Amino acid sequence: MGEIFVLAEHRQGELRDITFEMLGKGQELAAAMDAPLAAVLLGHGVEDFATELTKHANQVLSIEDERLEHFNSAAYQQVLAHLIAERQPCLVLMGQSAYGMDLAPSLATQLDLPLATDCVGLEFEDGQLFAVREMYGGKVSARIAFRQADTYMATVRQAAFPFEEGEPLGGEVIAVDSPLTEEIKYRKFLEYVEAAVGDVDITQAEVVVAVGRGIKEGDNLPLVEKLAEALGGALAGSRPVIDAGWLPPDRQVGQSGKTVKPKLYLAIGISGASQHVVGMKAASTIVAINKDPDAPIFKVAHYGIVDDLFKVVPALTEQLGG
Amino acid sequence: MLRTRKFVEQYDLLGCIQCGRCTAGCPLSLTSPLNIRSIIYQALVRDKLDVKQMPEIWDCTTCSTCTLRCPKGLDPAMILVGMRRVMTEGGRVKPTVRDALESTFKFGNPWNRGKAKRADWAQDLNLKNLAEGAEAEILYFVGCTPSYDDRVQAVTRAMVKAFEKAGVDFGILGNEEICCGSEMRRLGEEGLFEFLVEENLELFKRYDIKRMVTTSPHCYNTFKNEYEGLDFEVQHYTQFVADLIERGELAFSGEVPPTMKVVTYQDPCFLGKQNGVYDEPRAILQSIPGLKFVDFDRSRERSLCCEGGGGRMWVEASSTSGERLAETRVKDALALGAEVIATACPFCMLTLEDAVKTTGAEGAIEILDIMELVAQAM
Amino acid sequence: MDIVVCVKHVPDTTEAEIAIRDDERGIKQAGLVFDISEADNYAIEEALLLKEEFGGSITVLTVGPEEADETLRMCLAKGVEQAARLTDERFEGSDSFATARVLAEAIKDMDYDLVLTGVQADDDGSAQVGVTLAEMLGIPHAALVVSTEAEEDEDRMTVHRELEGGLHEVLEIELPALLTIQTGINEPRYASIFGIRKAMKKQIEILDLDDLELAEEAVGEAGSKTSLVKLFIPVVTAQATILEGSPEEVSSELATILKNEGVV
Numbered sequence: 001m002g003e004i005f006v007l008a009e010h011r012q013g014e015l016r017d018i019t020f021e022m023l024g025k026g027q028e029l030a031a032a033m034d035a036p037l038a039a040v041l042l043g044h045g046v047e048d049f050a051t052e053l054t055k056h057a058n059q060v061l062s063i064e065d066e067r068l069e070h071f072n073s074a075a076y077q078q079v080l081a082h083l084i085a086e087r088q089p090c091l092v093l094m095g096q097s098a099y100g101m102d103l104a105p106s107l108a109t110q111l112d113l114p115l116a117t118d119c120v121g122l123e124f125e126d127g128q129l130f131a132v133r134e135m136y137g138g139k140v141s142a143r144i145a146f147r148q149a150d151t152y153m154a155t156v157r158q159a160a161f162p163f164e165e166g167e168p169l170g171g172e173v174i175a176v177d178s179p180l181t182e183e184i185k186y187r188k189f190l191e192y193v194e195a196a197v198g199d200v201d202i203t204q205a206e207v208v209v210a211v212g213r214g215i216k217e218g219d220n221l222p223l224v225e226k227l228a229e230a231l232g233g234a235l236a237g238s239r240p241v242i243d244a245g246w247l248p249p250d251r252q253v254g255q256s257g258k259t260v261k262p263k264l265y266l267a268i269g270i271s272g273a274s275q276h277v278v279g280m281k282a283a284s285t286i287v288a289i290n291k292d293p294d295a296p297i298f299k300v301a302h303y304g305i306v307d308d309l310f311k312v313v314p315a316l317t318e319q320l321g322g
Numbered sequence: 323m324l325r326t327r328k329f330v331e332q333y334d335l336l337g338c339i340q341c342g343r344c345t346a347g348c349p350l351s352l353t354s355p356l357n358i359r360s361i362i363y364q365a366l367v368r369d370k371l372d373v374k375q376m377p378e379i380w381d382c383t384t385c386s387t388c389t390l391r392c393p394k395g396l397d398p399a400m401i402l403v404g405m406r407r408v409m410t411e412g413g414r415v416k417p418t419v420r421d422a423l424e425s426t427f428k429f430g431n432p433w434n435r436g437k438a439k440r441a442d443w444a445q446d447l448n449l450k451n452l453a454e455g456a457e458a459e460i461l462y463f464v465g466c467t468p469s470y471d472d473r474v475q476a477v478t479r480a481m482v483k484a485f486e487k488a489g490v491d492f493g494i495l496g497n498e499e500i501c502c503g504s505e506m507r508r509l510g511e512e513g514l515f516e517f518l519v520e521e522n523l524e525l526f527k528r529y530d531i532k533r534m535v536t537t538s539p540h541c542y543n544t545f546k547n548e549y550e551g552l553d554f555e556v557q558h559y560t561q562f563v564a565d566l567i568e569r570g571e572l573a574f575s576g577e578v579p580p581t582m583k584v585v586t587y588q589d590p591c592f593l594g595k596q597n598g599v600y601d602e603p604r605a606i607l608q609s610i611p612g613l614k615f616v617d618f619d620r621s622r623e624r625s626l627c628c629e630g631g632g633g634r635m636w637v638e639a640s641s642t643s644g645e646r647l648a649e650t651r652v653k654d655a656l657a658l659g660a661e662v663i664a665t666a667c668p669f670c671m672l673t674l675e676d677a678v679k680t681t682g683a684e685g686a687i688e689i690l691d692i693m694e695l696v697a698q699a700m
Numbered sequence: 701m702d703i704v705v706c707v708k709h710v711p712d713t714t715e716a717e718i719a720i721r722d723d724e725r726g727i728k729q730a731g732l733v734f735d736i737s738e739a740d741n742y743a744i745e746e747a748l749l750l751k752e753e754f755g756g757s758i759t760v761l762t763v764g765p766e767e768a769d770e771t772l773r774m775c776l777a778k779g780v781e782q783a784a785r786l787t788d789e790r791f792e793g794s795d796s797f798a799t800a801r802v803l804a805e806a807i808k809d810m811d812y813d814l815v816l817t818g819v820q821a822d823d824d825g826s827a828q829v830g831v832t833l834a835e836m837l838g839i840p841h842a843a844l845v846v847s848t849e850a851e852e853d854e855d856r857m858t859v860h861r862e863l864e865g866g867l868h869e870v871l872e873i874e875l876p877a878l879l880t881i882q883t884g885i886n887e888p889r890y891a892s893i894f895g896i897r898k899a900m901k902k903q904i905e906i907l908d909l910d911d912l913e914l915a916e917e918a919v920g921e922a923g924s925k926t927s928l929v930k931l932f933i934p935v936v937t938a939q940a941t942i943l944e945g946s947p948e949e950v951s952s953e954l955a956t957i958l959k960n961e962g963v964v
Binding site: 244308310311 | 417418
Binding site: 435 | 712714715716731733735777887888890891892893894895896897
C-alpha cells in the first residue's frame with residue numbers, strides 16, 4: 001500500500017499547527033490502511049523541522065532547495081508532482097490553508113487526482129476514500145465520495161482534527177533530491193508584509209471580547225467597549241467587522257487574522273463561521289451571545305445566550321460593575 | 323455629473339427667486355454645510371454640477387421645512403433627492419446606503435434581516451394573517467423598523483394590544499409585507515421605489531385590502547401621497563386611534579398609571595409638516611388619565627426634525643461638528659421639565675433614544691411611543 | 701487590460717432556515733433569496749477598478765441555470781461589457797473539477813490578460829474552481845488575493861496574498877494569470893434598478909455543451925472526480941449550556957459562572 005503523505009507547513013521559522021493535526025489524522029488513516037505515514041518537507045535549511053517530524057511519521061521525505069526557502073505554489077507544485085509520480089502515495093494530505101488553497105487544486109488537476117477540500121472528516125471504506133465537508137455557512141454537512149483512484153488528495157480544515165502528542169514514531173529522514181532545475185519566472189516570491197501592529201496585542205490578552213456583524217454598525221462599538229473594560233479584556237472582531245473598517249486589522253480573530261487562546265472569549269453577534277472559529281476555539285471558556293439559535297457559534301461555545309446583544313451586553317456590563 | 327439644463331426644467335428651478343426662506347428654515351443648516359438655496363443657484367448658473375463633490379446633499383432628511391416655506395411652491399427637498407438620483411443610479415453610494423438598498427431589494431427590508439423573520443414579533447399573538455387567507459376590515463401595515471427592531475417592536479405589540487381591546491377587526495400581511503420604499507426613493511433609488519410600488523400594489527390587490535393603518539408616518543406619507551393607483555383609505559395610527567377614543571371604542575381604565583408623567587410630543591416631520599396631522603396625537607395624549615401634557619416651543623410645523631428621515635438612518639452626517647438635532651431636542655425637553663418625549667414615528671424613537679444616551683440624560687428622560695403610553699393606561 | 705470574471709449565483713443563507721431535500725442531494729430552495737456569491741462580487745469590483753485604470757473590456761461568465769441571469773445583469777449594470785451563461789442539463793452533478801472544465805472550454809480561445817474568480821463560493825465553500833481553472837488554462841495563478849498592482853503595458857502584476865495571522869505574501873506574477881479574489885479587497889459599487897434595467901438591453905450569450913464542443917463524459921457526474929453521497933444536518937456533539945431568562949437574569953447568572961470559574 002502506498003504511503004500517506006502529509007505536506008508539512010512551515011513559515012518564518014516555525015512548523016504550523018496544521019502539520020501536526022494532519023499527522024495525527026494521518027496516523028489514524030495509516031493504521032486503518034496498513035500504510036506508512038510520510039511527512040513531506042520542502043524548504044531550505046529545515047533540518048530541525050525534519051528531526052521534529054520524525055516523532056510523528058514513519059518517514060520524513062525532505063527536499064532541500066534554496067528555491068524552496070519561501071512558499072511558492074509554482075515551485076511546490078513542480079516538486080510534489082515529481083515526488084508523487086515517483087512514490088505513488090495512496091493519499092496526499094494538505095491543510096486548507098493559504099498554502100494548501102493555492103496549491104492543491106492545481107496539483108490535483110495536473111496529476112488528475114480526485115480532490116476534496118476543507119474536509120472535517122476523512123475515512124477509507126474498502127479502499128475508497130470518503131470525506132465530510134461543510135456547506136452553506138456550516139449549516140449543512142456533506143458526505144463526499146472520491147472516484148476510485150490509486151492516489152487521492154484531500155485538504156484538511158485547520159483545527160478540525162485535534163492533535164495529541166503520543167509515543168514518538170521514530171521515523172527516518174530520507175533526503176530527496178530537488179527536481180527543480182530553473183528559476184520559476186512566472187511567479188516570484190518578493191517578501192512578507194506583517195500586519196500593522198496596534199497598541200493592543202489581542203493574542204496576549206486573558207480576556208477577549210469579540211464582536212461580529214450583529215453589532216450592525218461601528219457606532220455601536222462603545223456598547224461592547226464598555227463590557228470589555230468591565231472585564232479588563234481586549235476588544236476584537238470577526239472578519240466582517242474589520243472589512244467594514246470598524247476595527248483595525250490587528251484586532252481580527254480568525255483564519256486570516258489572529259489565533260487567540262484566552263481564559264475567556266466572549267463572541268458577541270458572531271455567527272461562528274469556521275474561518276472565525278479556528279481562531280478562538282482553544283479558549284478556555286467561550287461564551288456566545290447571538291439572536292440566532294441556529295448560529296454555529298453555539299456548537300463551539302461553553303455557554304450561550306440566545307437574545308439580542310443590545311439588551312444583554314448592557315445588562316452584563318452592569319452586573320460586572322462596569 | 324449632473325447636466326443642469328434638463329434638471330432645471332424637470333424641477334422647475336426657474337421659479338426660484340432665491341429668497342432663502344428654504345435655507346433659513348433648514349434644521350440641518352445648524353450643523354451641516356448644506357445650503358439648499360445656494361445649491362439651487364449653482365444648478366441655475368452652471369452647465370454641470372459634480373454631485374460627487376457635494377457630500378452635504380446627503381445630510382438632508384427631507385423633513386420638507388423648505389418645501390413648506392417656499393413662497394413659489396417649489397419642493398427643494400425633492401430637488402436634492404433628484405441630485406442624489408444621479409449618484410445612486412450610477413451606483414455611487416456609501417457602503418451603508420448600498421447595503422440598505424440591496425437588502426431592501428433582496429429581503430424586502432433595509433436591515434439585512436430575513437424575510438422569514440419579519441413577523442416573529444407576532445409569534446404568540448394569534449393575529450389574523452391576511453396573506454394566509456384570513457379576512458379583516460383593516461390592514462395594519464407594520465413597517466420594516468417596527469417589525470425587526472427590538473425597541474420598536476414594543477410599539478407594535480402595544481398597538482396590537484390596543485386594537486384588540488377596542489375590538490378592531492384587523493389583520494397583518496405577516497412575512498409577505500415588504501418595504502413601502504419611502505426612504506429608498508429619498509436615497510435616490512427611484513427604480514427600487516418603482517419596483518416596490520408595483521410589488522405592493524400587486525400585494526394589496528391580491529389580498530383585497532380596503533383600508534390601511536400604518537405604524538410609521540413614512541409609510542403613511544408614501545402610501546397616501548406617492549403611490550399612484552392605491553385606491554383605498556390610508557391612515558396613520560394616530561388618526562385611527564384618536565378616532566377610536568373619540569367614539570368611545572377605546573377606553574382607559576380610569577386609574578392613573580403609576581408611571582404617568584409630564585409628557586411632551588415630538589411632531590414627526592412626515593406626519594406633521596408634510597401631512598398636517600397635529601391634533602390627533604395630542605388628542606390621544608390628553609385623553610390619558612394623569613398625563614400632564616406640555617408642548618415644545620418648537621412644535622407643530624416648527625417641530626425640530628430628529629434627523630432620521632430622508633435615508634439618514636443609513637447615512638453619516640457629512641460634518642461632525644455641532645450637536646445632533648435629536649440631542650438638541652432632548653435638551654429642549656429637559657428644559658421644559660418633561661420626563662417623557664412621546665413619539666409617533668419609529669425613526670424619531672430611535673434617534674431620540676440614542677440622543678438620550680449620548681447626552682447622558684438616561685434616567686432623567688424617557689422616550690415612549692404614544693401607543694406605549696396608551697397601553698400603560700388601558 | 702481585458703479581464704474575464706467567473707461568478708456564481710448562490711442562495712443567501714444568512715437568517716434563512718435550510719432544509720434538506722427528500723433525496724438528500726440538495727437543499728430546498730423555496731423562500732431562499734439568491735444573489736452573487738460574496739467573493740465574486742469583490743472580483744467584479746476589482747475588474748472594474750482595473751478597467752477604470754487601464755482600459756479594456758470585461759467579460760463575466762457563469763455556469764448556472766436561467767435564474768443566474770439576475771446576477772449577470774447586475775454585473776452588466778455595473779459596467780461589465782459582456783456576459784455569458786453556460787447552461788446545460790448535462791452539467792448536473794458536476795463537481796468543482798467538471799465545472800472548471802466547462803469554464804476552461806469557454807475561456808480558452810478568448811483573448812485575456814487576467815481571469816478573476818472569488819476565493820470560494822458561499823454555498824459549497826470548496827475554493828477549488830479558480831485554481832483548477834488556472835491549471836487547465838495553463839496560466840499562472842495566485843489564490844487569496846487581497847491587493848493588486850499593475851503597470852500600464854506591463855506583462856506582470858504584483859499581488860498580495862492573505863496568509864494566516866494577517867500576514868501578507870507579496871509576489872510577482874506574469875500575465876495572463878488567474879487570481880482568486882478575497883473579500884474585503886475593495887468596496888463593491890451598487891447596481892441600481894435603473895442600471896439593471898438598462899443592462900437588459902445587452903445580450904447574454906447562452907452556451908450549452910454542444911456549443912462548447914465538450915464531450916458529455918467530460919461534464920456532469922461522469923466528468924467529476926468526487927460525488928455527493930448525501931447532505932445531512934451535522935450532529936452537534938458539544939453544545940453550549942444555554943442560559944435562559946431576561947437579559948438581567950442571564951447576565952447575573954453568567955457573571956456568577958464567570959466568577960466561579962475564576963475568569964473574572
